[in-house]
Amino acid sequence: MLERIHKQGRRLVTAAGLALAVAIGGTAAAQGESKEPIVFGGSIPLTGVFAFAGIHIHAGLSDYVDWINSQGGINGRPVQYVMEDTGYLVDRSVATYKKLSGRHRICCYYGDSTGFMQAIAADLNNAKNMIMSGASFATALTRVDKHPFQFIPGPSYSQMFAIILEYIAAEANKEGKKATVAFVYSDTEFGRDPIESSRAYARNLGIDVVEEIMTKPGSVDVSAEVIKLRRKRPDYVIFHGYVLSPINEFMVQMRQMGLNTKFMGTFWTMDRLIIDKMGKDADGFMGVMPYNYFGEDEDGPMYRVMHEQARKSDPNQAYRPTPYVQGWFNAMVWTEVVKRTLDAGKPLTGENLKEALDSIKDWDTGGIIGVPVTVKDNSFPVGRIYRVNAAAGRFEPVSDWIHLD
Amino acid sequence: MDWLFFAEVSLAGLATGGLYALIALGFVIIYKATRVINFAIGEIMMFAAYLFLSFAGGMQLPPLIALPLAVLGGTILGGVVEKVMIRPMLGESPISVVMVTIGLASILVGMAEIIWTADPQLLPEFLPRDPVFLGEIYLAPKIAYGFLIGATVLVLYLLYFRFSRGGVALRATASDQAAAYSMGINVRRVFNLAWVFGSLAASLAGILVSATGGLSPQSGAIGLSVLVIVIVGGLDSILGALIAGLFVGWLETVAGAFFGGEYRMLATFSVLALILIIRPYGLFGTHEIERL
Numbered sequence: 001m002l003e004r005i006h007k008q009g010r011r012l013v014t015a016a017g018l019a020l021a022v023a024i025g026g027t028a029a030a031q032g033e034s035k036e037p038i039v040f041g042g043s044i045p046l047t048g049v050f051a052f053a054g055i056h057i058h059a060g061l062s063d064y065v066d067w068i069n070s071q072g073g074i075n076g077r078p079v080q081y082v083m084e085d086t087g088y089l090v091d092r093s094v095a096t097y098k099k100l101s102g103r104h105r106i107c108c109y110y111g112d113s114t115g116f117m118q119a120i121a122a123d124l125n126n127a128k129n130m131i132m133s134g135a136s137f138a139t140a141l142t143r144v145d146k147h148p149f150q151f152i153p154g155p156s157y158s159q160m161f162a163i164i165l166e167y168i169a170a171e172a173n174k175e176g177k178k179a180t181v182a183f184v185y186s187d188t189e190f191g192r193d194p195i196e197s198s199r200a201y202a203r204n205l206g207i208d209v210v211e212e213i214m215t216k217p218g219s220v221d222v223s224a225e226v227i228k229l230r231r232k233r234p235d236y237v238i239f240h241g242y243v244l245s246p247i248n249e250f251m252v253q254m255r256q257m258g259l260n261t262k263f264m265g266t267f268w269t270m271d272r273l274i275i276d277k278m279g280k281d282a283d284g285f286m287g288v289m290p291y292n293y294f295g296e297d298e299d300g301p302m303y304r305v306m307h308e309q310a311r312k313s314d315p316n317q318a319y320r321p322t323p324y325v326q327g328w329f330n331a332m333v334w335t336e337v338v339k340r341t342l343d344a345g346k347p348l349t350g351e352n353l354k355e356a357l358d359s360i361k362d363w364d365t366g367g368i369i370g371v372p373v374t375v376k377d378n379s380f381p382v383g384r385i386y387r388v389n390a391a392a393g394r395f396e397p398v399s400d401w402i403h404l405d
Numbered sequence: 406m407d408w409l410f411f412a413e414v415s416l417a418g419l420a421t422g423g424l425y426a427l428i429a430l431g432f433v434i435i436y437k438a439t440r441v442i443n444f445a446i447g448e449i450m451m452f453a454a455y456l457f458l459s460f461a462g463g464m465q466l467p468p469l470i471a472l473p474l475a476v477l478g479g480t481i482l483g484g485v486v487e488k489v490m491i492r493p494m495l496g497e498s499p500i501s502v503v504m505v506t507i508g509l510a511s512i513l514v515g516m517a518e519i520i521w522t523a524d525p526q527l528l529p530e531f532l533p534r535d536p537v538f539l540g541e542i543y544l545a546p547k548i549a550y551g552f553l554i555g556a557t558v559l560v561l562y563l564l565y566f567r568f569s570r571g572g573v574a575l576r577a578t579a580s581d582q583a584a585a586y587s588m589g590i591n592v593r594r595v596f597n598l599a600w601v602f603g604s605l606a607a608s609l610a611g612i613l614v615s616a617t618g619g620l621s622p623q624s625g626a627i628g629l630s631v632l633v634i635v636i637v638g639g640l641d642s643i644l645g646a647l648i649a650g651l652f653v654g655w656l657e658t659v660a661g662a663f664f665g666g667e668y669r670m671l672a673t674f675s676v677l678a679l680i681l682i683i684r685p686y687g688l689f690g691t692h693e694i695e696r697l
Contacts, residue, residue, distance in 0.1 A: 047518060047523070052523040052525060216657075216661070220425070221420070221421045221545065221617050223420075223543075223548055224418065225662070244527065245527065246618065249547075249618075257543070277525070277526060277527045
């Protein structure tokens with residue numbers, strides 16, 4: 001009898017042990033699955049020629065990830081951000097991508113240049129394991145057939161030119177005259193990007209492109225180019241492919257010649273840096289910006305969150321440059337895309353993430369962009385024209401939000 | 406043909422060429438005396454320009470004080486680099502010495518990013534802003550005054566190397582190091598002097614170029630583009646640097662203005678290819694004959 005009880009007891013203990021082990025194991029497995037981090041990766045240019053933007057892009061991405069984790073992550077899963085400095089060199093960006101994607105199950109990746117985005121596209125198309133956006137606004141990325149897993153966190157450079165040209169055409173209509181423009185761009189892939197498509201776009205809007213000037217990167221002097229522009233006297237000069245110099249030289253010299261030309265630029269030029277460095281010479285400079293500027297009177301829940309998080313991470317920085325907002329917006333889109341995919345009960349594959357991206361329609365960005373946005377051809381074709389008020393040290397909007405159809 | 410346009414563009418090109426010549430001078434002096442091609446010349450330019458930014462912008466010193474201070478800073482940097490990094494390499498293969506200068510360039514870029522951040526900068530205005538008109542011909546003020554300053558320094562250099570003791574010692578060392586040494590010339594001091602004078606020219610050029618072209622830690626890249634001018638003029642010819650600088654500046658500006666920006670580099674490198682075929686030692690360089 002005692003022996004039977006002993007045997008039953010041993011069986012019970014064994015069964016209980018097994019049940020406990022299964023329960024613990026099961027819970028651990030369940031926990032492991034639900035808590036598996038969602039990984040954002042990045043080839044980030046913290047040094048090199050693009051470091052002036054890379055540092056702020058990194059801050060924007062880091063701050064967003066900190067904030068989303070403080071909110072419980074995405075659908076309860078924490079977000080991990082892994083990155084390495086690339087020096088803005090394509091080979092190092094590719095090596096970083098290979099290294100990080102080999103170590104982590106990355107779903108969304110920040111590419112630091114058009115060169116990198118194009119170099120990695122074939123790899124990405126084969127792997128079909130993530131989506132990628134980044135610093136590039138290259139028109140080539142709007143080719144959905146060639147870049148199915150990449151997107152632009154705003155309008156492409158061609159779309160930026162289109163928004164500028166729409167504004168110029170509207171202004172010319174108000175004055176009842178035909179506008180003339182000149183394109184001034186750098187002899188780089190970045191600089192040449194929107195020129196060809198913009199010629200046709202301007203023609204369709206009835207705008208005369210009276211001069212096109214391509215400058216050598218790192219030009220010592222642009223006065224010969226200014227002399228050419230003096231003879232054409234364009235109403236507008238649109239700069240592209242620069243951050244700061246030689247825009248200042250063109251503006252100062254053309255004004256010295258008594259020309260009434262208005263000067264405009266695209267995203268990477270449109271930061272407060274140009275006001276800080278040029279001072280009163282920057283007054284009147286205009287251009288296109290897809291996001292609301294940091295530190296303005298705009299409103300929206302995400303706009304406020306961004307400011308709170310920025311203050312929390314570095315209270316000494318009163319202003320955050322546009323690359324910070326760009327980095328933040330990239331991470332916002334990734335989060336939205338991941339959330340839509342998980343909500344649909346689908347795994348985080350490139351195809352599912354891309355499907356979620358394409359489903360973004362009239363999306364309210366919470367004040368980061370002033371109007372609801374819709375993804376079209378891998379991009380968010382929206383922007384607004386701003387003008388420098390040098391005395392106030394800020395960009396002021398001079399148009400409504402322009403959403404290209 | 407619009408002759409006024411041609412004249413304006415030509416003058417702008419020559420003025421740019423004057424600045425090229427000043428940078429090329431920095432290369433040539435160092436090469437002439439030490440047979441070292443200093444690949445860090447652009448970064449020394451950049452460093453001096455940042456010093457000017459700190460003195461004139463950060464410390465609010467008047468440009469007339471900030472400019473010589475910044476040039477002095479760049480010059481001291483050149484002297485120290487020679488003493489600390491280049492002199493220990495004496496007797497090593499030229500490739501090793503060149504690699505040291507490439508490493509130095511990298512270090513200077515990194516230091517600039519740490520000290521002054523990676524943000525693009527504009528130098529505080531220190532040249533007159535009123536446009537310069539020669540008759541009806543317009544010349545941008547910065548490039549006109551930059552050319553005047555550069556040309557003055559070039560003439561002073563030419564006179565110094567022609568008539569002073571230091572200049573004669575440098576030319577003697579360039580011509581035959583062993584003979585110069587046996588005649589009592591302190592060759593090591595000449596080497597240091599060459600780096601000091603080369604860096605002085607580069608520092609001044611760096612500030613003048615950055616005044617028009619802006620400044621960033623990567624601005625030193627212009628130093629390499631000027632290598633073309635040095636090869637065309639002759640690596641060891643000061644007169645060659647002057648003439649080739651003016652010619653290349655004029656040619657690329659005229660080519661860019663009349664045919665489009667894409668023809669600037671094409672014109673420059675076509676000349677380089679032609680010179681390398683006809684006179685591989687440059688227009689005014691020493692034709693060394695090696696008997697095997």
